[in-house]
Amino acid sequence: MKQVISRFIMILGALLFIGILFSRDFRLELGLIVESVMFPFSSYPFHIVILIMSILTGIYSNLIQKYTINHRRLRELQEIMREYQKEYMEATKQNNQFKLKQLEEKKQEIQQLQSEMMSMQFKPMFYTFVVTIPIFAWLWEKASASYELITGSTSYGNLTTKLPETFLKTLNPDLYTVNSPFLGQIHVVTPVLIFPWWLFWYLLCSITFGQIIKKVLKVGV
Numbered sequence: 040m041k042q043v044i045s046r047f048i049m050i051l052g053a054l055l056f057i058g059i060l061f062s063r064d065f066r067l068e069l070g071l072i073v074e075s076v077m078f079p080f081s082s083y084p085f086h087i088v089i090l091i092m093s094i095l096t097g098i099y100s101n102l103i104q105k106y107t108i109n110h111r112r113l114r115e116l117q118e119i120m121r122e123y124q125k126e127y128m129e130a131t132k133q134n135n136q137f138k139l140k141q142l143e144e145k146k147q148e149i150q151q152l153q154s155e156m157m158s159m160q161f162k163p164m165f166y167t168f169v170v171t172i173p174i175f176a177w178l179w180e181k182a183s184a185s186y187e188l189i190t191g192s193t194s195y196g197n198l199t200t201k202l203p204e205t206f207l208k209t210l211n212p213d214l215y216t217v218n219s220p221f222l223g224q225i226h227v228v229t230p231v232l233i234f235p236w237w238l239f240w241y242l243l244c245s246i247t248f249g250q251i252i253k254k255v256l257k258v259g260v
Contacts, residue, residue, distance in 0.1 A: 052168030
């Protein structure tokens with residue numbers, strides 16, 4: 040039963056990932072579903088909402104990693120891979136055919152261990168998708184729709200005609216503008232480097248708080 044549930048969650052995570060990448064309608068509907076749960080946060084400035092969401096997803100993803108990965112075994116596998124690669128490179132440089140033949144004989148075993156390591160790393164990632172992707176879709180649609188309302192642009196697919204009135208009422212323009220260093224007051228979808236500002240801020244918060252939460256929860260120890 041445990042394996043069935045695990046596979047179901049992984050498949051669900053994969054489907055959410057595919058859906059958000061290739062279907063705008065899917066992303067829109069997913070965002071609306073999340074809005075029905077997260078609507079209390081709609082009265083907060085958008086950059087604060089992103090900060091809160093990054094902390095929540097950071098806690099969730101680190102707990103998943105803590106309890107789904109055998110970190111001792113993972114470190115063992117990583118050490119075996121490093122040692123094998125090191126020996127193979129040295130044997131190649133020295134043209135040591137005897138050593139290369141020995142290493143080739145171990146190749147199938149190494150590939151099996153590599154497959155085990157990849158499975159250990161991918162499993163929590165798909166678990167994490169189940170929560171992070173819906174939240175990401177929600178943030179994406181709110182940022183895009185607010186830009187359309189403020190500017191009248193239809194560059195995001197004329198969202199204002201697809202979203203319910205209750206959703207549109209939460210898009211207070213003042214909540215979607217920020218004072219950014221060097222750029223002044225901008226909308227949250229304004230590009231920073233190659234990312235919209237809100238995505239750049241989300242990644243920055245996720246990386247920063249993710250590392251702090253990892254230390255607090257002692258993930259990987």
